[in-house]
Amino acid sequence: MSALSPRPRTVARAATGTGATLALATVALAATGTAGHAADYTVRDGDTLTSIAKRTGTTVARIATDNALADPSRVRSGQVLRVPDAAPAAAAPAAGTSYTVRSGDTVSGIAARHGTTVAAVVAANGLDARAFVRAGQTLTIPGPAGGTAAAPAPAAAPASGGTYTVQRGDTVSAVAARHGTTVAAVVAANGLDARAFVRAGQTLTIPGADAPRPASPQAATAQPAAAGAAYTVRSGDTVSAIAARHGTTVQAVVAANGLDARATIRAGQQLTVPGAAAAPQAAPATQLVGNTFAGRTYSSGVVDAANQNKRTLLASGAPSRADMQAKVAATARAMGVDPALAQAVAHQESGFDHTAVSPANAIGTMQVIPSSGEWASQLVGRQLNLLDPDDNVVAGVAILRSLVRTSDDLPSAIASYYQGAGSVKRNGMYADTRRYVANVQTLMTRFG
Known part of the structure; x- marks a missing residue:
């Protein structure tokens, strides 16, 4: 268990x-309108809100809110959704470079090393909802500088950046959140591998960072939290699971609530979930797990x-x-x-x-x-x-x-x-x- x-x-x-078996099919976008405006989307067999959101440049939370979906995990074939800020499916990917997949690679690891996102790599290469890649496959890495396979971009002269000495228990995600930057930026600036591993005493270059954000809840209250929803932590919750369910990131939840490097939370704790639409916390009507x-x-x-x-x-x-x-x-x-x-x-x-x-x-x-x-x-x-x-x-x-x-x-x-x-x-x-x-x-x- x-x-x-x-x-x-x-x-x-x-x-x-x-x-437990989820049928997967190629997602086809039947959208009207132009980028920056809401569009209609007709759900097809195998579609999920996650795959639709990835391909239209929005979030699961936005689609669920705009369509008043009681259960965002369930959409049906033929259902018509309003997709906010949807871009046409045929839009050309941003210019980038090529990367040859190696054994053990994942799309998330490739995206982190090249300073882009999983959604961007998926869209640029027409990958399915699993984002599956195979050794020897050539991918297009979108963005102005796709990077190289062997090493991330060097960490020379970050704009308005600084340095940080890693403390015991620190993670790159927590360091990035406290300094107002991203995991991908810290990884690239310091030549870290796909695991983003750091050790106590290591000096990191923090690109584009201002003064570090306070890690304590008391200090965090001095900064207004980003608009979002309140969430009460339940037994068994983790920050990563809460972030995934609300269409946000671990770093955003950590920063908004002044959590420590371990992102420790306790049952009954009230969290602010930034950028998330308020969602009912009652148990879903359909129980997949007894x-x-x-x-x-x-x-x-x-x-x-x-x-x-x-x-x-x-x-x-x-x-x-x-x-x-x-x-x-x-x-x-x-x-x-x-x-x-x-x-x-x-x-x-x-x-x-x-x-x-x-x-x-x-x-x-x-x-x-x-x-x-x-x-x-x-x-x-x-x-x-x-x-x-x-x-x-x-x-x-x-x-x-x-x-x-x-x-x-x-x-x-x-x-x-x-x-x-x-x-x-x-x-x-x-x-x-x-x-x-x-x-x-x-x-x-x-x-x-």
């Missing part, structure tokens, strides 16, 4: 529920968060199971973990289904709960978004790597991923944990 989740656990088949498993009933807050995350994953378009298996194997090799172990755990947890979400809000391919995701973020030195396929795999593999290093033997490490290391040490392996360990070790021979 999740890395280090509360007992009892669920495996992928119990976690996915109905609606509230019970193996005799345990989970709290409404956790189940509501699980359903929201399930909707987000289904709407965003997940990679195929084969693609996710390849990501797991490649990430394990890169991080020094036995690929057979990582693949066996992923198969046992979700069957490589990235849209899997359990009643305990265990998310994605590696079935990691938000609290374990925060731990994984600390292990790798950057904030991980469990809804992102690459980050989800990194989180699970990082936890596995830590457990293998600190456990007495491999069975104990596998058991700890399922039951929790502290519980295994205090109570030994439960009966279902022993079955889990046996299944994973059997699967390892299949992937070895």
Whole structure:
């Protein structure tokens, strides 16, 4: 059900529920009008609000608000939507450069290295809703300076910039938010890799930055927050999930609420969500994830968060199971973990289904709960978004790597991923944990 989740656990088949298969089709825009004006759009099979927003240069929140959609995750074929600020589909992409995809590349990593966005790369290359690319594929990188594949743009003489010394616990997203710049700009200015990894004591060049913004909530109140909606944090929420649901960014939420570098939030906390239209916080009418498993009933807050995350994953378009298996194997090799172990755990947890979400809000391919995701973020030195396929795999593999290093033997490490290391040490392996360990070790021979 999740890395280090509360007992009892669920495996992928119990976690996915109905609606886990999302038909994807090429999106065709039937728009009228010109850029800068609202246009009509007729929904076709396979469309999601996310894919429509990407291709029309707007946000899910804007479309949902302008069309008074009660459930933004569900649109039907033939439905006519008003799309604000829609640009004609045939518009030529901005001038850019070519990039040849290498093994392990993702569109998000390529976009970050070249100082552009995922939406821009998707639009410029006619990619589908999954934004899937393959090694050897040539992409057009939109923008005045597409950059090179080998290294980001040098960090020479940023306009009105400054320097910053990384503190323990800092992430690039938090540093960028405090200085009023972007992750892509910091990555490019400092030649960081796709992971945007930084270390305590490192001096960063902050391009286009004014004086750093205060990190404390008290100091943040001196600056008026951007117009947006109020949101009450529920059990199981993460900043990344809240940002995704409201069509904004982690950096914007961090800056608007004066959060620390870890973007820590607590249940009951009131957040300002900048740039987001107010949305009802009641549980959706259609439940994609149930509230019970193996005799345990989970709290409404956790189940509501699980359903929201399930909707987000289904709407965003997940990679195929084969693609996710390849990501797991490649990430394990890169991080020094036995690929057979990582693949066996992923198969046992979700069957490589990235849209899997359990009643305990265990998310994605590696079935990691938000609290374990925060731990994984600390292990790798950057904030991980469990809804992102690459980050989800990194989180699970990082936890596995830590457990293998600190456990007495491999069975104990596998058991700890399922039951929790502290519980295994205090109570030994439960009966279902022993079955889990046996299944994973059997699967390892299949992937070895």
